[in-house]
Structures are given as C-alpha cells and as structure tokens.
Amino acid sequence: MASQYAQNPRRGSQSPSALAARIVGDDDSGYGGSVVGGEGDHPAVAVLNPGQATDADRRLWASHVSQLHYNQNRVALGRSIAHAADTLKKFQHNNSKWPAHYPSVQRMVEAPSLARSQSSGAESAHSPPPMRRSATSQSDTASPQQPTTTSEPRLVTPQIAQEFNVLKLDLKLGALSPSELVHSLEKSSIASLLDGKISQSLKHLSALRERIDDTASKVLVTGDLNAGKSTFCNALLRKKVLPEDQQPCTSIFCEVLDARDNASVEEFHAIPIDGPAYDRNDESTYDVYPLEKLEEIVVENDRYSQVKIYVEDARSVDQSLLRNGVVDIALIDAPGLNLDSLKTTAVFARQEEIDVVVFVLSAENHFTLSAKEFIWNAAHEKAYIFIVVNRFDNIRDKARCQRLILEQVASLSPRTHQDAKELVHFVSSNAVIDGEDTAKCQEFDKLEQSLRRFVLEKRARSKLAPAKTYLLNVLEDLETLAEVNKEATSAELSKVRDELDKIAPEFEKSVKARTEVSENVDNSIDETCTTVYKHARKTITSTISRLNEKSTVKYDGLFSAYAFAEATKKAMLEKIQDSVTASEGFARTQTAQGVAQIKSMGVLHLGSEYVEKAFRPEYMFSRKKHLLSKSIKTEINAFDFFDFDKQEKVAGMSLSLTVATVAGGQMFGISSWVDGLWKATSFLGPKTTKKLILPAILIAGVAGAVFLVSDIPNAVPRKLAKKIRKELEEMDYVHSNSERITKECRKVLGFPADELRAAFHKSIEKQGTTIDEKRRTEKESEVAFKYFGGLLKDAASQKKSVMGLDLEGPAIAL
Incomplete structure (x- = not known):
C-alpha cells in the first residue's frame, strides 16, 4: 500500500515516495494506492531504466503515473470550474439587465414508460425521462415512443428542453406541466427564477472545487x-x-x-x-x-x-x-x-x-x-x-x-x-x-471490494467524474440557453428594426400632418367666423335700414297716438332683435358644420386615437348679451308725431294747400293757389284781395294742421326709425353684435380644435416614446446578440475542453 511505503522506506538511492514527488509534483495521495503491492527494494535506477525494472517497479511506476494523470485532471477540472463559475456570474449579471429567454416547450403526451437515452461518454450526465441529448454530443439511443406535440410554435424542441438539468426551472402547480407553468409567468419572473438557479449552481461549483481539492x-x-x-x-x-x-x-x-x-x-x-x-x-x-x-x-x-x-x-x-x-x-x-x-x-x-x-x-x-x-x-x-x-x-x-x-x-x-x-x-x-x-x-x-475499488482505486470516476459531469451539464445548459437567446435576440432585433422602419415614416408623417391639420383648422375657423360676421352684419344692417317699412302697428286715432308710438318703437326693437337672433341661428349652423369638419379631420388622421365629444349647438348664445330694449335710450316726444323735415314738409304743405285750393279752384277756375291768388288779385282788385288773404291763410293753416294730424301714422315710424338708427350707430350696434356672435362661434370651434391638437400631440408623443423604446431595445438587442453569441462560443469551447479530459487515462504498458 502507498501508506506502507511511506512508513517503511525502501533501500536504495531514492525512496518511492521521493520518486513519486519527482514524478507527480503533488502531495495529493489517494489515486490507485491500493493497486501497489509487494515489498522490497525499488531503487530509482530500476524505475528510470525499464530494462532492469521488476514487476513491482512497473506497478509502482504505473501507480505514480496514474497519480500524475489524476492530479493533472484535478488541476484542469479546477480551472474549468473557475472558468465556468466566471461565465455563470457574467450570465447572471447580464440576466439582471436583459432577462434571458427560457426555452418554451409544448405540452407533451408521454408514453407510460419512456426509456432514458444512453450517452456514449463515460462521464455523460442523465436526466429524468423522457429523453436527453448526450453530454458528449453523440447520438442517443432512440426512445421506444416519441412524444406527440401540438402545433404551437416553440423556440426549441421538447427534446432539448427536457434535457435541461442544472438550470431547469421545474415548478409544479395543479394540472400545469412544469414547462407550461414556467411559461405562464412574466419574463421578469422567469429571469428571477433563473437567477436563483444560477446562484445555486455557483454555490455547487464552489463545493465541487472544494471536493476535488479535498483528498478525503x-x-x-x-x-x-x-x-x-x-x-x-x-x-x-x-x-x-x-x-x-x-x-x-x-x-x-x-x-x-x-x-x-x-x-x-x-x-x-x-x-x-x-x-x-x-x-x-x-x-x-x-x-x-x-x-x-x-x-x-x-x-x-x-x-x-x-x-x-x-x-x-x-x-x-x-x-x-x-x-x-x-x-x-x-x-x-x-x-x-x-x-x-x-x-x-x-x-x-x-x-x-x-x-x-x-x-x-x-x-x-x-x-x-x-x-x-x-x-x-x-x-x-x-x-x-x-x-x-x-x-x-x-x-x-x-x-x-x-x-x-x-x-x-x-x-x-x-x-x-x-x-x-x-x-x-x-x-x-x-x-x-x-x-x-x-x-x-x-x-x-x-460488494465491499467493489466499493473499495470505486472509492479508492477509481478515484477519477468517484472523485473527479462528478465534477466533470456537472460541468458538462452546466455548460450544455448554458450552450442551449445561449443558442436560444441568440436566436431570440436576433429575431427580436430584426423585428424591432422592421418596426422602426415602419414607425419612423409614420412618425414623420404624423408630425407633418399635425402642422397641416393645425393650419387647416385655423383656416376653417377663420373662414367660418368671417362668414358668420358678414352674414350678421348684413342681416342686422338691412333690418335697421328698413325699420319704418311695413309697420304692423295699428293706428287708432289721434287720442291713441302715443300708444301707437310706443308700440311702433317696441316693434322696431323686436325686429332688430329678431335679426340678431336669426344671425345667431345662422352662426349655430355654421359652427356645427365647422365642428363636424374638425372632427372629420381628427378621425381621418388619428382614427381610433381621436375621441369625439358631443356638440350641442343649442347651448350657444344661451345668455342674452344684446338686451336692446334696455340699451336704447330713445324717448318719445311731441316732435316724433310730426315730421318737419324740409323735403317732406314742402311736399306735405304743397299737398295741403293743393287740397285747400281744390275747393276754391273750381270756384276760381285755377289750378294752383298762386295762380288763383294772382288771378284773384287781378280780378278782384287789390282791396278785395287784401280782404280775402287772411281767410285764405286760415284755410291753408287749417288744411296744413289737418294734414299733419293725418300724417301721424307715417311720421311716427319715420321719426322713431331715424332716432333709433342714430342711437344704434352711436352704439356701433351692428359691429358689436356681429363681433359678439363671431367670438362665440370662434370660442366654440376652439374646443374641438384644441382637442384635436391635444390628440395629435398625445399621438406624436406616444409614437416618439415608442420610437425611443424601440431604439433602446434595438441597442440592447445588439448588445445581447453579441453577448449570447460570445457565450455560445465560450460555452462550446469550455465544453469541448472538459470533454477532452480523459479521466480514466490511457492504459500503461508494464
């Protein structure tokens, strides 16, 4: 045993432990120690010269070479774990700024029993049924029955989604499958769940690093x-x-x-x-x-x-x-x-x-x-x-x-x-x-010997293989996520650019349309108000100029002359007021047409974004601002009953004298009182004529008085009309009422005009905000696309490097 060698140094110039230190360069004992057997001398020269080495020397050499291979793999795995942890941390940071797309998967109808696919790599990972790609990217054994899916579009196939292991968001709630439950959440919620999975994976990678460094x-x-x-x-x-x-x-x-x-x-x-x-x-x-x-x-x-x-x-x-x-x-x-x-x-x-x-x-x-x-x-x-x-x-x-x-x-x-x-x-x-x-x-x-071999001799399998398998799982999950997100960000980038190409011209068109519509609205209001002003001025002026025409007031004799004058005045003022009311009615009609025209422009350019408000023209001019009867100060006096205007008086006196001489004209046979007077003087003589002048004057005076009294029904309207016209002219009555009606019209038209401008402003502001968001999304998508492209290459490179680690090691010829 390796421990026995340490306790019983061998004879020779160099002990096996010293030789191991030279070969391995690491004090980590443990790999294949129990395969070394036998005791005796193992000089260094026997190891260095294979021709002179014994079987025990070769076994010792194989043990140390295996130890060297183990340590090299352990160090390489440590580097790979550190690299993968760094990649995961960057991905986690990026996920907080740009929530990653999680692969969607359709609801699957699984066979009662689906065999797990079998990977060809010695350290290949495996996951729950129904299927999983090999961690070594080699073909899997086909499942007895493929799952059936709906036609709903997806980012990745169910096979890829099912292979998710380390970063799999596996939630369970009611009848929803885990994948369906995950994809019923908001993107930010998925990103938060994924962030938790990454944190767990980082913690596990740290534990893995400690485990492979720990000799126990x-x-x-x-x-x-x-x-x-x-x-x-x-x-x-x-x-x-x-x-x-x-x-x-x-x-x-x-x-x-x-x-x-x-x-x-x-x-x-x-x-x-x-x-x-x-x-x-x-x-x-x-x-x-x-x-x-x-x-x-x-x-x-x-x-x-x-x-x-x-x-x-x-x-x-x-x-x-x-x-x-x-x-x-x-x-x-x-x-x-x-x-x-x-x-x-x-x-x-x-x-x-x-x-x-x-x-x-x-x-x-x-x-x-x-x-x-x-x-x-x-x-x-x-x-x-x-x-x-x-x-x-x-x-x-x-x-x-x-x-x-x-x-x-x-x-x-x-x-x-x-x-x-x-x-x-x-x-x-x-x-x-x-x-x-x-x-x-x-x-x-x-069983115990198998467990000893698995724990002690096959430490590459029992100690290092789990780290390699977990790394491959993590890197494969990252590779899948990077691939999915690269495609998703590419699609989103194309989509947002297409939307910008469509929205930008519409935005410019809306800005231009707002200016044009604003000018059109102003012109329409001006035209309507001009029409209303001209019509009101014409209508009221015409009415005032014809005040004494066609009087409908009945004259009942001299004793009702004053009442006749009052009634005539009132009738004249009512006629003027009626003309103002008629002008207001015309203004309502024109205003309603103007409002309709403004609304039509809003619907034409803004469509559903323009909200029409009801217009009630009957509410216009609801407050009487032209109280003429209180404004006119014209008082009726005695002179209003007689018209002493020069032209009219001559005509009237001529008529009265003509009447007076008509009676005497037959008597004297003359056609006019002058001719008659001249002829009478000539005929009667001066003396007689003098005697007749006074009676003639008296007759003429009486005739004139009779004429004036009889002219009261005509004189009163003429006199009152003159006085009212003069007073209205001093008041600038026609202009002030025309202006009042026009201002009311302009005010009413201003409401839909302002609403239309506000709607345009809101629409343009909304479009501008949308464009800003799209451009911001475009920049973020470009950054994300580059990042996920780099992540895909990095994960694939790391995965290839980890897969290249041959933990079992080549067979050593003894």
Whole structure:
C-alpha cells in the first residue's frame, strides 16, 4: 500500500515516495494506492531504466503515473470550474439587465414508460425521462415512443428542453406541466427564477472545487425509509454501531469516521441544531457521548442536527473501508428519503458535498418515486451510483427481481447499468454481522471490494467524474440557453428594426400632418367666423335700414297716438332683435358644420386615437348679451308725431294747400293757389284781395294742421326709425353684435380644435416614446446578440475542453 511505503522506506538511492514527488509534483495521495503491492527494494535506477525494472517497479511506476494523470485532471477540472463559475456570474449579471429567454416547450403526451437515452461518454450526465441529448454530443439511443406535440410554435424542441438539468426551472402547480407553468409567468419572473438557479449552481461549483481539492472522500448511504441503510453501514464496519430496527430509527445524519481522527477514542459528537460550526478541537461546538448512547440520541432527536461517530476498525488496511491506508473516508448514514419533507430535502441538499452515493433499496419494494427523484437529482453530476439491493435473501424469484431492478437502473442511470457488475449488488446485510451464511458473506465481501475499488482505486470516476459531469451539464445548459437567446435576440432585433422602419415614416408623417391639420383648422375657423360676421352684419344692417317699412302697428286715432308710438318703437326693437337672433341661428349652423369638419379631420388622421365629444349647438348664445330694449335710450316726444323735415314738409304743405285750393279752384277756375291768388288779385282788385288773404291763410293753416294730424301714422315710424338708427350707430350696434356672435362661434370651434391638437400631440408623443423604446431595445438587442453569441462560443469551447479530459487515462504498458 502507498501508506506502507511511506512508513517503511525502501533501500536504495531514492525512496518511492521521493520518486513519486519527482514524478507527480503533488502531495495529493489517494489515486490507485491500493493497486501497489509487494515489498522490497525499488531503487530509482530500476524505475528510470525499464530494462532492469521488476514487476513491482512497473506497478509502482504505473501507480505514480496514474497519480500524475489524476492530479493533472484535478488541476484542469479546477480551472474549468473557475472558468465556468466566471461565465455563470457574467450570465447572471447580464440576466439582471436583459432577462434571458427560457426555452418554451409544448405540452407533451408521454408514453407510460419512456426509456432514458444512453450517452456514449463515460462521464455523460442523465436526466429524468423522457429523453436527453448526450453530454458528449453523440447520438442517443432512440426512445421506444416519441412524444406527440401540438402545433404551437416553440423556440426549441421538447427534446432539448427536457434535457435541461442544472438550470431547469421545474415548478409544479395543479394540472400545469412544469414547462407550461414556467411559461405562464412574466419574463421578469422567469429571469428571477433563473437567477436563483444560477446562484445555486455557483454555490455547487464552489463545493465541487472544494471536493476535488479535498483528498478525503465522503460516502453517503441513503435510500428509502426502512430500506436497511443502518444495517448496511454496520455490515461495512463489521459490528453494530448504528441503531437498527424494523421501524425507522435514523432521524439525523450519522457520519462515521476513523477513531484515529479522534485520538483513537471511540465516541460520538452530537452537533446542536443552529449551533456553531463543528470543530473537533473545540468542545463548545458539540456534546460528547459514549457509543452506548447513540441509539437514544439518533432515534428520537430534536436537539441535534447530526452526529460524528468515531469507531475503530481492527481489520487490515486492504479490508477496511475506513482504515484503508490511502485516503480518509467518511461514511454518512442519512435519514430515509420519505421520512418527512424536511429530512428528504436535507438529504437532497447534502448530496452536493458527497463524492460517492451508495443507494440502498429494499429488494421487496424496488425503486419508489422518492428514490427515482433522488437519483434524477443526483444525476446532475453523478453518472455512477453505487446501488445496494438489500434483503435479497427474502426474495423467492431472485432472477426476476434482478431483471426488474436492472431494467429500472438502466432507465435511471445508464452508466451505472453499463457497469452493473461493479456497481449493482444484491446482498443481505443482516447475515454479514451474524456470519451464519458463508455464501451471503462472500457476496457482501465482493460488494465491499467493489466499493473499495470505486472509492479508492477509481478515484477519477468517484472523485473527479462528478465534477466533470456537472460541468458538462452546466455548460450544455448554458450552450442551449445561449443558442436560444441568440436566436431570440436576433429575431427580436430584426423585428424591432422592421418596426422602426415602419414607425419612423409614420412618425414623420404624423408630425407633418399635425402642422397641416393645425393650419387647416385655423383656416376653417377663420373662414367660418368671417362668414358668420358678414352674414350678421348684413342681416342686422338691412333690418335697421328698413325699420319704418311695413309697420304692423295699428293706428287708432289721434287720442291713441302715443300708444301707437310706443308700440311702433317696441316693434322696431323686436325686429332688430329678431335679426340678431336669426344671425345667431345662422352662426349655430355654421359652427356645427365647422365642428363636424374638425372632427372629420381628427378621425381621418388619428382614427381610433381621436375621441369625439358631443356638440350641442343649442347651448350657444344661451345668455342674452344684446338686451336692446334696455340699451336704447330713445324717448318719445311731441316732435316724433310730426315730421318737419324740409323735403317732406314742402311736399306735405304743397299737398295741403293743393287740397285747400281744390275747393276754391273750381270756384276760381285755377289750378294752383298762386295762380288763383294772382288771378284773384287781378280780378278782384287789390282791396278785395287784401280782404280775402287772411281767410285764405286760415284755410291753408287749417288744411296744413289737418294734414299733419293725418300724417301721424307715417311720421311716427319715420321719426322713431331715424332716432333709433342714430342711437344704434352711436352704439356701433351692428359691429358689436356681429363681433359678439363671431367670438362665440370662434370660442366654440376652439374646443374641438384644441382637442384635436391635444390628440395629435398625445399621438406624436406616444409614437416618439415608442420610437425611443424601440431604439433602446434595438441597442440592447445588439448588445445581447453579441453577448449570447460570445457565450455560445465560450460555452462550446469550455465544453469541448472538459470533454477532452480523459479521466480514466490511457492504459500503461508494464
């Protein structure tokens, strides 16, 4: 043994340990130490000169070369782990800025039993059914039945999505499948879940680095409840140390160590729950108990999280697992998987720090669901699992039991099934301690030797292979994610550029349309208001100019002359007010048309983004602002009943005198009073004429008075119309009312115009924001596309490098 060489230096110029130091350049012992046999002289020259080397020299040389190969692989794996961790950290950081797309997968209808594909690489990972690509990228064994899928588009095939292991977001809720549940979440939620998975993976990579650097090995003995795990451990120790019962009796982790690590004292240390980290040299971190108290502490425990059991194994180093003379071994007995959910979760978590998993199952129960789930979880890194089928002596049809269990092993762990002779054993642990059945003891001895070889001699498989397998799983997941995200970002980049090519012209068109529409709206409002102003001015002016025409007021005689004048005034003012009201009605019609025109422009250019508001034209001019009767100060006086205007008076007096002379005209035979007067004077003589002048004047005066009185129905409207026109002109009544009506019209038209401008502004602002977001997305997509392209190359390169590590090493010719 290697340890024996260290204790008994050989004769010669150079000891094998010194030679090993020269060859290996590392003080890590442990690989293949037990393959070295024999004692005697091994001078350095014998090793350096193969022609003179003995068989023992060649075996020693092979051992050291294997150790060198092991150390080289260990260092290379350490670098790969550091590189992968750095890549994962960058991916995690990038995922926080640019949430990664997670591969979508369709709902699958799986066959009742789908065989797991078998990878060709010695360290190939495996995952739960139905299928998985080989971690070495070689072709898989086809499944008996391919899953059927719907026609829904997807980013990757179900085969690729199913192979996700380390970074798989496996959620369960109701009838939804894990993949369906994942893809029902928001992208940010998926990114958050993925971030948690990456953190777990980084933690596991750190634990892997510590494990491959640690020369000791930890062996976890686990399995279903009451499968005989403690009995198996006792059989390995060849004495009853751990409590055994037909009922579950192990409720905490029991770590069995060589007593030499505890000054050769057999006892156990109980570590309190939530206590400080265990330190054997610090008794404040644990409680010390004799081995006799172990059952009491382990069976019913609520104070301690685990126990460290130090025991002596008196067997020789080539028989004992704990005292093997090569490496330190820790044998950990775990609680049953289905004891309770907390204990099961603890076992799942504990396997991350384990080098070798020994899975114990009952020959009577085979693999339960919890057993399958544990092996699938362990398969993230462990392609090889040591399987112990306990209580095999209780089975009558042993051939059938072996066949069924091996079939299950083939679907759960293909690499384990390939090496089933070394890794799958059917034993009865009870018979070993009793020593009654020699055949059963021999079967267990074969199991123990296989386990020794697996732990000690095949350390590349038991110590390094899990790290390589996990790395390949991580890198393959990263490669898949990078490929999917590269395609997704490329598609998103093309999409956003197409959208920008479409949106940018529309944005420019909208900006141009806003200017044009604003000008059109202003022109439309101006035209409408101009039309309304002109119509109002024309209508009111025309009405005022014809105030004294066609009076409808009835004249009832001289005694009702004043009432006639008042009624005439009122009628005139009402006529003016009616013209203003008519102008307002015309303004309503024109305003309604203007509003409709503005709305049509909004619908034409903005479509559904423009929200029309109801227009009620009847609410225009609801407040009377032209109270003419209160504004006109015209008072009726006596002169309003007689029209003494020069032109009209001459015409009136001529008429009255003509009437007066008509009666005398027949008498005198003349056509006018002048001619008659002249002729009368000539005919009658001056004296007679003088006598007749006064009566003629009196007659003419009476006739004039009669004429004036009779002209009151005509004189009053003329006089009042003049006075009202003059006063309205002083008030600038026509312009002020026309302006008032126009302002109301402009004000009402301003509301839809402002709404249209606001809608345009909102639409353009929205389009501008969309363009800014698209351009920002375009830049982010470009960065993400480059990043995922680099990640794809980096992951593929790292994967190729890890796959190139030949852990088993080439055969050395002796």
